[in-house]
Amino acid sequence: xxxxSIMTFNILNILPILVLAGFGMIVLVTDVLSSRKWVNRNIxxxxxxxxxxxxxxxxxxxxxxxxxxxxxxxVTDNYSLFFNFIFLLCAGLTILISHNYIKREDINYGExxxxxxxxxxxxxxxxxxxxxxNIYIGLEVMSISIYILTGFKRSKLISNExxxxxxxxxxxxTGFLLYGISLTYGTTGAINLxxxxxxxxxxxxxxxxxxxxxxxxxxxxLGFKVASVPFHxxxxxxxxxxxxxxxxxxxxxxxxxxxxxxxxxxxxxFGSSHLEWQKIIYILAILTMTLGxxxxxxxxxxxxxxxxxxxxxxxxxxxxxxxANDMGVSATLFYVLAxxxxxxxxxxxxxxxxxxxxxxIQINDYAGLGFKHPLLAIAMTLFMLSMAGVPPMAGFVxxxxxxxAAIKSGYIGLAIIAVINSVISVYYYLRITVIMYMKxxxxxxxxxxxxxxxxxxxxxxxxxxxxxxxFPSKVMEIAQRSILMMR
Amino acid sequence: MxxxxxxxxxxxxxCTGVYLIFEKNPVFSALYLIQTMVCIAVLYILLEAxxxxxxxxxVYAGAIMVLFLFVIMLLNxxxxxxxxxxxPYQKIPAILIGIALFAVLCIVLKSKLLQGKQGEYTxxxxxxxxxxxxxxxxxxxxxxLPFEITSVLLFVAAIGAIMLAKRKI
Numbered sequence: 290x291x292x293x294s295i296m297t298f299n300i301l302n303i304l305p306i307l308v309l310a311g312f313g314m315i316v317l318v319t320d321v322l323s324s325r326k327w328v329n330r331n332i333x334x335x336x337x338x339x340x341x342x343x344x345x346x347x348x349x350x351x352x353x354x355x356x357x358x359x360x361x362x363x364v365t366d367n368y369s370l371f372f373n374f375i376f377l378l379c380a381g382l383t384i385l386i387s388h389n390y391i392k393r394e395d396i397n398y399g400e401x402x403x404x405x406x407x408x409x410x411x412x413x414x415x416x417x418x419x420x421x422x423n424i425y426i427g428l429e430v431m432s433i434s435i436y437i438l439t440g441f442k443r444s445k446l447i448s449n450e451x452x453x454x455x456x457x458x459x460x461x462x463t464g465f466l467l468y469g470i471s472l473t474y475g476t477t478g479a480i481n482l483x484x485x486x487x488x489x490x491x492x493x494x495x496x497x498x499x500x501x502x503x504x505x506x507x508x509x510x511l512g513f514k515v516a517s518v519p520f521h522x523x524x525x526x527x528x529x530x531x532x533x534x535x536x537x538x539x540x541x542x543x544x545x546x547x548x549x550x551x552x553x554x555x556x557x558x559f560g561s562s563h564l565e566w567q568k569i570i571y572i573l574a575i576l577t578m579t580l581g582x583x584x585x586x587x588x589x590x591x592x593x594x595x596x597x598x599x600x601x602x603x604x605x606x607x608x609x610x611x612x613a614n615d616m617g618v619s620a621t622l623f624y625v626l627a628x629x630x631x632x633x634x635x636x637x638x639x640x641x642x643x644x645x646x647x648x649x650i651q652i653n654d655y656a657g658l659g660f661k662h663p664l665l666a667i668a669m670t671l672f673m674l675s676m677a678g679v680p681p682m683a684g685f686v687x688x689x690x691x692x693x694a695a696i697k698s699g700y701i702g703l704a705i706i707a708v709i710n711s712v713i714s715v716y717y718y719l720r721i722t723v724i725m726y727m728k729x730x731x732x733x734x735x736x737x738x739x740x741x742x743x744x745x746x747x748x749x750x751x752x753x754x755x756x757x758x759x760f761p762s763k764v765m766e767i768a769q770r771s772i773l774m775m776r
Numbered sequence: 777m778x779x780x781x782x783x784x785x786x787x788x789x790x791c792t793g794v795y796l797i798f799e800k801n802p803v804f805s806a807l808y809l810i811q812t813m814v815c816i817a818v819l820y821i822l823l824e825a826x827x828x829x830x831x832x833x834x835v836y837a838g839a840i841m842v843l844f845l846f847v848i849m850l851l852n853x854x855x856x857x858x859x860x861x862x863x864p865y866q867k868i869p870a871i872l873i874g875i876a877l878f879a880v881l882c883i884v885l886k887s888k889l890l891q892g893k894q895g896e897y898t899x900x901x902x903x904x905x906x907x908x909x910x911x912x913x914x915x916x917x918x919x920x921l922p923f924e925i926t927s928v929l930l931f932v933a934a935i936g937a938i939m940l941a942k943r944k945i
Contacts, residue, residue, distance in 0.1 A: 303921070310928060317935075359921040400939045407932050414925060426922045430929050437936035452940075475884070478895065502880060 312340025320399020367771035372416035385746035387534035408434030412546035451530025466510025472503030515547035528596035537636035578604030620690035627683035634750030657730025677718040683757035789815035
């Protein structure tokens with residue numbers, strides 16, 4: 290009776306996801322053992338790192354193929370593998386910078402690492418999802434993990450507030466996304482991106498107004514996750530309230546995952562009617578860049594400043610989406626990778642300088658750092674210059690590729706606005722450097738305790754920022770080979 | 777017959793929905809919500825989706841609403857107290873957005889024929905195989921991956937509940 294369709298069931302394709310899930314469970318079990326004093330709780334971080342490395346090796350081993358599995362709802366191609374690598378790097382660096390912090394803040398629980406691993410699963414599913422259902426479930430796994438991580442400092446009111454705010458607004462945005470998915474499904478009869486694309490091509494464009502509304506609602510839902518401007522109101526408060534390593538994680542991971550899904554949906558499913566959505570994203574990109582950069586100018590809290598700067602960076606990435614060409618896709622990949630190094634590096638320095646009960650996040654707290662801890666100050670300067678887009682840092686090359694992609698698609702005006710924004714941003718990034726070197730210290734610097742893991746994170750970030758800036762061609766080549774092959 | 781049943785049930789659903797919003801007493805609101813949910817379950821049956829109707833009854837009208845009532849009673853809200861509108865500026869935009877969403881629904885109803893492809897599962901086929909059987913078959917073949925990943929989602933939610941509510945910090 291039931292014609293059981295032959296499943297294109299290939300468990301090897303989801304092996305990195307399974308490994309991460311398995312290690313998440315192991316971390317939780319080890320946590321229970323450690324509460325009985327059978328094992329040391331410090332090994333939790335190392336277990337998670339081992340899981341991430343194994344997943345990265347598995348990801349690496351399957352490059353160069355394009356495989357569809359699970360009824361064509363899951364795709365393993367270079368594009369998703371590049372993004373998987375980005376998510377794993379992001380999770381790994383976050384664990385490196387978290388280890389000391391969560392011990393110091395008395396939130397050293399196994400759940401912390403497990404949730405980071407689980408949210409990475411969600412991100413990987415978002416990048417590999419070839420139908421809207423998988424992308425949605427990946428988004429939920431990622432978001433719910435991060436809502437919990439945001440509220441992890443339960444004794445702190447600000448952390449609770451941030452978590453609740455993020456959760457309520459996030460749930461609302463998810464509602465929009467689901468409404469968009471259901472309208473798309475209703476009008477096209479498909480949730481598979483390829484089928485949606487072929488349906489639209491058959492009809493010769495977006496004839497149905499409902500389809501356009503559905504697409505617009507998808508933009509709202511994903512725009513919230515990547516923190517683009519009309520949907521950005523949550524960003525500063527949530528970034529400020531979350532534990533600092535979690536802020537580092539969520540300023541990079543969900544943004545990258547959001548863009549992975551954004552590019553995949555809009556370039557494959559809605560690729561043939563790009564003229565319609567390009568106009569919307571065009572305006573969003575300008576608003577996002579400008580508002581992010583202008584608001585960042587007046588911030589005195591470094592976490593809030595980086596929050597607005599992350600909004601601005603989302604704006605730059607939207608430009609790559611507007612240009613909707615292969616170069617835009619590879620520029621996005623490159624830029625996200627560069628952004629991980631410089632952003633997590635900057636947050637690592639903030640964590641090093643903070644102490645228990647004293648977050649040390651006012652920009653003036655950094656006065657005199659250049660003389661007291663010259664190496665840290667040099668690293669921070671590097672990250673700030675890279676975010677500002679000064680050569681020879683990674684950020685410059687990334688912006689260069691994105692702006693060239695825009696020019697190649699004929700969006701010269703947009704590129705000019707982006708460059709102007711980039712110039713505005715130099716002010717607030719350089720202000721930190723100036724304060725570090727030119728101002729007398731306003732407070733005592735206590736002797737810092739830097740764990741080896743933290744040193745590793747900062748060194749990786751510095752090397753990554755410089756490597757991508759000075760020798761970008763190799764990574765760019767990989768990124769160019771990772772453009773979407775689904776079209 | 778079915779049409780009349782539909783109109784009756786749909787009217788009740790809309791009325792209870794309106795009462796739900798305008799009722800001052802939260803316990804009554806929750807009870808109205810249960811009525812709305814039951815009516816929607818009947819609508820599912822009219823659409824020949826018996827399994828979803830059962831799920832709607834058990835999960836929404838049953839489990840979730842009991843939880844709602846528990847929370848309302850535990851919070852011990854002051855019933856009948858006239859509260860000041862905390863967000864007066866939201867009223868007009870909220871009404872406008874509500875009208876816009878209603879317009880979208882009207883467009884859907886007006887266009888009648890959705891353009892999408894006809895699905896392969898016709899009513900006759902579903903009745904032949906059986907609602908639950910067909911759904912289970914699809915969940916474990918075509919939609920296996922999202923189905924399994926949902927377990928991770930639920931697991932994460934459970935961790936969150938325990939972490940945020942129970943763990944001593």
